[in-house]
Structures are given as structure tokens and as C-alpha cells.
Amino acid sequence: MALLEVSDVTFSYGDRPVVDRVSIDVEEGEFLGFVGPNGSGKTTLLELMIGLRRPDSGSVTLFGDPAHESKHGGRIGFVPQDVANTNGEMPITVREAVRMGRYPHRLAGRFTRADRDAVDTALQRVEIGDLADRRIGRLSGGQRQRAFIARALASKADLLALDEPTVGVDAESREAFYDLLHDLNREGITIVLIEHDIGIVTTHASEIACLNRELFFHGDPETFVETDALADAYGGSQSLVHHHH
Amino acid sequence: MATLLPSGPATPSVFGQVGSVDGILRFVLDDVWGAGLDVLAGLTGVDMLASPFMQRAYLAALCIAVIGPLVGSFLVHREMAMIGDTLAHSAFAGVAAGLFVNATLSVTVAPLLTALLVAAVAALLVQTLVDYAGAYRDTSLAIVLTGSFAVGSVLVTATDGGIAVGINAYLFGSLATVSRTNAAILLVMGVVVTAAVTLAYRPLVYVTFDEVGARAAGLTVTRYNRLLAVLTAVVVVGAMQIMGVILVAAMLVIPVAAATSVRGFKRSIGAAVCAGLLATTTGVTLSYLYDIAAGGTIVLVAIGIYAAAKAGVRARRYVSRRRRTPDTAVSAATAAKPDGGDDE
Numbered sequence: 180m181a182l183l184e185v186s187d188v189t190f191s192y193g194d195r196p197v198v199d200r201v202s203i204d205v206e207e208g209e210f211l212g213f214v215g216p217n218g219s220g221k222t223t224l225l226e227l228m229i230g231l232r233r234p235d236s237g238s239v240t241l242f243g244d245p246a247h248e249s250k251h252g253g254r255i256g257f258v259p260q261d262v263a264n265t266n267g268e269m270p271i272t273v274r275e276a277v278r279m280g281r282y283p284h285r286l287a288g289r290f291t292r293a294d295r296d297a298v299d300t301a302l303q304r305v306e307i308g309d310l311a312d313r314r315i316g317r318l319s320g321g322q323r324q325r326a327f328i329a330r331a332l333a334s335k336a337d338l339l340a341l342d343e344p345t346v347g348v349d350a351e352s353r354e355a356f357y358d359l360l361h362d363l364n365r366e367g368i369t370i371v372l373i374e375h376d377i378g379i380v381t382t383h384a385s386e387i388a389c390l391n392r393e394l395f396f397h398g399d400p401e402t403f404v405e406t407d408a409l410a411d412a413y414g415g416s417q418s419l420v421h422h423h424h
Numbered sequence: 425m426a427t428l429l430p431s432g433p434a435t436p437s438v439f440g441q442v443g444s445v446d447g448i449l450r451f452v453l454d455d456v457w458g459a460g461l462d463v464l465a466g467l468t469g470v471d472m473l474a475s476p477f478m479q480r481a482y483l484a485a486l487c488i489a490v491i492g493p494l495v496g497s498f499l500v501h502r503e504m505a506m507i508g509d510t511l512a513h514s515a516f517a518g519v520a521a522g523l524f525v526n527a528t529l530s531v532t533v534a535p536l537l538t539a540l541l542v543a544a545v546a547a548l549l550v551q552t553l554v555d556y557a558g559a560y561r562d563t564s565l566a567i568v569l570t571g572s573f574a575v576g577s578v579l580v581t582a583t584d585g586g587i588a589v590g591i592n593a594y595l596f597g598s599l600a601t602v603s604r605t606n607a608a609i610l611l612v613m614g615v616v617v618t619a620a621v622t623l624a625y626r627p628l629v630y631v632t633f634d635e636v637g638a639r640a641a642g643l644t645v646t647r648y649n650r651l652l653a654v655l656t657a658v659v660v661v662g663a664m665q666i667m668g669v670i671l672v673a674a675m676l677v678i679p680v681a682a683a684t685s686v687r688g689f690k691r692s693i694g695a696a697v698c699a700g701l702l703a704t705t706t707g708v709t710l711s712y713l714y715d716i717a718a719g720g721t722i723v724l725v726a727i728g729i730y731a732a733a734k735a736g737v738r739a740r741r742y743v744s745r746r747r748r749t750p751d752t753a754v755s756a757a758t759a760a761k762p763d764g765g766d767d768e
Contacts, residue, residue, distance in 0.1 A: 229640050230640070231636065231639055231640060249642070250642060251642070252640065252641040252642020252643065253641065253642065255640050255641065255642075257636070257637050257640035257641070259634065259636045259637060268501070268684045269501055269633065270501075270683075270684060270685075270686055270687060270688060270689050270691070270692035271629070271633050271688070271689045272687055272688050272689075275629075275688060275689055275690075276633060276634075279626075279629075279630050279633065279634075279637075279641075282626045282627070282630055282641065282643075283641045283642050283643070285626075286626055286627060286643075287623060287624075287626065312687065312688075313687075314687055327637075330637075334641070340640070
């Protein structure tokens with residue numbers, strides 16, 4: 180059974196469907212990249228996948244349970260879209276943010292040695308151990324992304340869901356960030372991410388899904404670049420989007 | 425606690441329980457707090473500390489200084505600072521309702537109790553409006569704020585004007601409203617709020633930092649949002665006696681704002697409580713010495729602390745910058761920023 184099964188899912192805001200009869204399975208260990216124009220329902224689909232929204236029709240099954248009532252919060256690591264904009268006034272330190280990864284497992288009561296070790300290991304794994312006592316709002320965009328990844332690692336998440344994680348991150352940090360994702364994926368973590376940069380996502384993802392309300396393509400990156408799915412999804416304006424970034 | 429009890433016959437078990445709570449409160453108020461300040465007055469020679477009136481005022485100041493910033497820290501960092509003001513105005517409607525009932529019907533209810541009830545309902549209403557009606561957060565706050573003040577003003581004028589006098593004390597706050605009963609209520613509120621925040625600290629801080637992430641992690645965010653709203657209502661009603669409806673939101677916001685440059689969320693709460701303590705005790709003392717409004721004095725002292733804290737941070741940043749590289753201070757500072765220059 181797939182780790183995540185989306186079958187015939189439709190979701191609308193009011194009477195405007197943003198996700199229309201989409202079916203897609205994510206196998207354990209997969210690295211799935213979503214591409215598609217702005218407003219194509221990528222974020223909504225990602226939110227449906229991790230249970231933040233309930234489908235109008237169809238079903239999403241995550242770890243064997245309906246996603247929206249899933250009790251597997253500790254197995255999901257989510258990196259939201261606007262991480263890079265975390266308010267600079269927020270006094271929360273990197274370590275405090277990473278400790279939150281343990282909260283689904285220990286909502287009250289003292290942290291055990293295992294909890295603290297998980298936090299330390301996660302900080303070291305993404306190489307921000309030296310930033311642990313900095314305020315998270317004062318980090319650069321790339322460092323902040325790593326802190327959120329560390330939070331997911333501290334939680335021992337099996338699934339990492341990222342919504343345009345490298346918006347506002349410089350090119351060099353972006354490469355390093357994708358290298359990290361690549362390594363984590365090889366270590367067994369399933370990754371689903373939205374990325375506007377088609378070049379970078381086709382380089383790193385093992386599967387590509389091209390979305391514009393409906394699913395236009397789902398398959399490996401090599402096939403994707405040879406098809407017209409992108410042009411179809413973007414309505415023939417993909418070159419414009421390409422050069423935009 | 426006498427006014428809290430229903431005037432009708434009560435069952436013995438209820439009496440027994442209230443009696444034991446009353447006993448604990450009497451012990452804390454008289455034997456611990458009162459006696460402690462008496463000793464302090466004897467040691468320092470400050471007579472003010474020995475007066476029961478000021479002892480109650482200082483106790484209230486202490487409670488407000490703890491619970492205001494404690495709850496306010498979660499509000500300010502979620503950019504919900506104005507919810508305190510909204511709930512204060514709904515608490516005003518509650519006070520008016522209590523006084524109205526007292527004036528027109530032959531029952532006695534403590535206005536603080538009706539204030540708490542109405543503010544808690546308003547808190548849940550605001551959350552529901554935001555959650556389900558899809559209203560903008562500040563729009564729903566504005567609707568509930570003006571709506572409850574409207575209810576309050578209608579109730580105040582619906583009687584012959586007799587309660588308009590009583591309402592003034594609640595609008596502007598006064599040390600005189602801190603009766604023994606009210607001090608006891610405030611103490612209980614303080615303990616309840618502190619216990620609730622301590623128990624729910626982790627989910628509250630998660631939701632404050634990253635609400636969507638908290639939902640993805642399986643936390644029931646709505647529940648903690650409601651808890652925070654109701655705790656805010658409790659704080660507002662408790663602090664209202666001294667601060668007044670119009671100024672009470674200040675204790676949720678200003679000490680927290682003064683402490684934002686402290687690194688770490690827990691430490692920043694601690695610093696905010698310290699700022700609050702300094703503001704309330706100084707404010708109450710000045711208010712007594714110069715016979716000026718306690719609420720206003722406390723807010724002005726708090727703003728002074730805020731300004732001093734901000735100026736201190738800026739001065740320290742300036743000094744450390746100059747010390748590091750006297751010649752290229754500006755370029756070093758700008759270069760340090762992208763990799764996460766910490767301004768603290």
C-alpha cells in the first residue's frame with residue numbers, strides 16, 4: 180500500500196474548484212515534486228495530502244487513515260510557504276523551534292533524554308548546531324529552512340511536505356538545501372514538495388506531478404521534460420515562467 | 425467571598441468546599457501576604473506597606489503583572505494584541521449587565537462575575553467569527569468591541585442613572601475597587617491562569633509560532649485558540665479593577681513589547697513579567713502618593729519601561745558595533761545581516 184493515496188479528490192473555494200478529480204499515489208521513499216502555474220491548486224493539494232483540508236469529494240489516505248482525521252501528526256514534517264518571512268521580533272530560538280518537533284510526542288511533561296538527543300541530532304544533521312541559540316527570525320532564509328527541516332527530523336517524520344521552500348533563498352543556499360533534501364530522501368524520508376523552479380525540481384525529484392486544477396502529468400522527470408504537459412498546464416506560456424526566475 | 429455565594433439556601437457540600445477555599449484564601453491573604461508586608465513595613469519604615477488597603481492593591485498589582493504578560497506574550501507574537509481591548513469592552517458590557525440586574529431585580533451578583541461570563545462568551549464569539557464566518561480578524565474584533573460597548577451603554581442608561589456612578593470605577597479603574605473579595609477573586613484567577621498556561625505551554629507556543637505547522641503536527645489548534653481567548657478574558661476581567669476597561673489591554677501588550685529583544689520565548693515571558701511587576705508596583709505606589717489614577721499611572725510607567733528597553737537595545741547595538749570595527753562599522757553591520765546578524 181502506498182504511504183499516501185489521493186483518489187479522485189475535488190476541492191473548491193466557494194463554487195470555484197481548485198483541485199479537480201486528482202488521483203495520485205506517493206510511495207514510501209519517493210521524492211515527488213509538484214509544478215504548475217500560480218493558482219493551479221498546488222498548495223491546496225499539498226494541504227489536502229497532509230490533512231489540513233478535507234476534500235469535497237474523493238479521499239486522501241495517509242499512513243492508512245483518512246488524512247484529515249489522521250493521528251499521525253508526529254510522522255509529518257511540514258515546512259510552510261512563508262517560512263522565510265518569520266517575524267524578526269519573534270523571540271523563539273532555533274532550539275525552541277526544533278524542540279517543537281517533539282511536541283506531538285510529548286505535549287506535556289518533562290523532556291526525556293531521548294527527546295533532547297533527537298533535537299540535538301536534528302540540529303547537527305542540518306548543520307545549524309552553532310545557530311541553536313539564535314532567534315529564528317534573525318536567520319537568513321536558507322538557515323531558517325534548515326531549522327524547519329530540523330524540526331521535522333526531531334519529530335522523526337516519515338513524510339516531509341514542503342511548500343515552495345526556497346522562495347527568497349539565494350541560489351547557492353538553494354543548491355545546498357536541495358542537496359540536503361536529496362540526502363534525507365536517500366536515508367528513507369518520503370518528500371513531497373512544491374517548487375516553482377522547474378529546472379531544480381526535475382534535477383532532484385524522483386517523480387514529477389504537473390498540476391493546473393487537474394493533473395496534467397505524473398511520472399519521472401526524464402519523461403516529463405520530453406512531454407508537452409508543462410505547455411498544456413501553463414497554457415503555452417511556460418517560457419515566460421521559466422525566465423521569470 | 426461572601427458576595428459570591430448565592431443568597432438562597434445552599435447545600436452543605438457546596439458550603440463545605442467554599443469554606444475550605446475561603447480558609448486557604450484567608451491564610452494566603454492575611455497570614456502570608458498581609459503579615460509579610462507588615463514585616464517589610466516594619467523593616468523599611470514605609471507605613472504605606474502596612475495599610476490593608478495598599479496591601480490589597482499591591483497583591484492585585486502582583487497578580488496583574490504576572491498574568492497580563494504571561495497571556496499577552498502569546499497574543500502579541502500572533503499579532504492579536506487588540507483582542508485584549510475587545511474583551512475589555514465586552515467585560516464592560518458584563519459589568520453593566522451585573523449592575524443592571526442588581527438595580528432592577530432583587531438579587532445580588534458580583535459585577536466581576538457577570539463581566540467574566542460576558543467576556544468569556546465574547547472571546548469564544550470572536551474565535552468563532554474568525555474560524556467559521558471567515559471574517560477578517562480585526563474586523564470581527566471591531567464588531568465585537570463596538571457591539572459590546574453598545575450593549576453596555578444601553579444597559580447603563582436603561583436604569584435611572586443610578587448605576588452610571590458605579591460604572592465609572594470600572595471604566596477608569598481604581599485602587600478603591602480592590603475589596604477583600606476582589607483581591608481574593610484576582611488571586612484565584614491568577615493561580616488558574618498561571619496553571620492553565622503552564623499545562624498548555626507547548627501547544628500554545630507551537631500555535632503562536634506556526635499555526636499551520638501545529639495543525640499539520642496533529643494539534644487541535646481551534647481548542648488552544650479558544651483556550652487563549654478565554655484566558656485573555658479572565659486576565660482582562662481580573663486586571664480591569666485597577667486598570668479600568670479602557671486601559672486594561674496595556675498590561676497584555678506593553679510589558680511584552682518591552683521584552684521582545686530578549687532571546688528565547690520562555691525568557692522573554694519572564695522578562696515581560698518583570699517589566700510588568702516594575703510597572704504595576706511603581707504605578708500603584710505613585711498613584712497612592714500623588715492621588716492620581718492607578719491605571720493611567722501604571723500604563724505611563726510601562727510605556728517608560730518600554731522606551732527605556734528599546735533605547736537600551738539600540739545603545740548596546742551601537743556600542744558593540746563601534747567596538748568591533750571602529751572604521752568600517754556600517755559596512756560590517758550590513759554584511760553581517762544576511763547570515764543572520766542577531767541584533768540582540
